[in-house]
Amino acid sequence: MNTEVYVIRHGEIDNPQNVLYGRTIPVFLNNEGRKQIQGISEKIKKSGSKIDRIYTSPLDRAVRSAEIIAKSFGLKQEDVIIDEDLNDVDLPATAGRPLAERDRIYSLGIDEYSEEFVALGNESRAQVIERMQKAFKRAVSENHGRTVALVSHGDPIQFLLFTLKHPGDPVPSMNVLTSKDYPPKGSAERVTVDEKEKVIASERIL
Numbered sequence: 001m002n003t004e005v006y007v008i009r010h011g012e013i014d015n016p017q018n019v020l021y022g023r024t025i026p027v028f029l030n031n032e033g034r035k036q037i038q039g040i041s042e043k044i045k046k047s048g049s050k051i052d053r054i055y056t057s058p059l060d061r062a063v064r065s066a067e068i069i070a071k072s073f074g075l076k077q078e079d080v081i082i083d084e085d086l087n088d089v090d091l092p093a094t095a096g097r098p099l100a101e102r103d104r105i106y107s108l109g110i111d112e113y114s115e116e117f118v119a120l121g122n123e124s125r126a127q128v129i130e131r132m133q134k135a136f137k138r139a140v141s142e143n144h145g146r147t148v149a150l151v152s153h154g155d156p157i158q159f160l161l162f163t164l165k166h167p168g169d170p171v172p173s174m175n176v177l178t179s180k181d182y183p184p185k186g187s188a189e190r191v192t193v194d195e196k197e198k199v200i201a202s203e204r205i206l
Contacts, residue, residue, distance in 0.1 A: 036186025106175035
């Protein structure tokens, strides 16, 4: 029996200073974000799926998103599990810089996960990929034949989805990944896994 995993990005947040944040700077789900998550929950229901369990990043914007999903599917508090591996990226070397700084970095052919920033304290690409893969595999192994949701953040989700869709391929820099089907806030990717825990299908739900 197949297992379905909905990989969901939290809803829209308030970022009045327009800065890079990651997990370092607290930002919170806003009204639009709540509507987005309610909307994606309804779309998942209309597709015929019923989420049985939710794993979420510990950050407030993800937890609040998970709570909305849980309520929509009538889940209990114990069905929502905090998973540190789903956390947003740890980027102390770039957090707080203007969003425009990211474009400048990308124009140099590097990103915030490149060696020069990792040396300054940023989480590496390999570290993010490793923990996201662990979270995904753990959710699948604990829920064979069920439907679960993982609530996380943009870059970690994009890294995970790339490695699921392109196993063994080197993961490109973020300036490439952000131009290739980057997951919008409040969106979901339905990933179907077979009995041998192999990914057999993936579909974006907006």
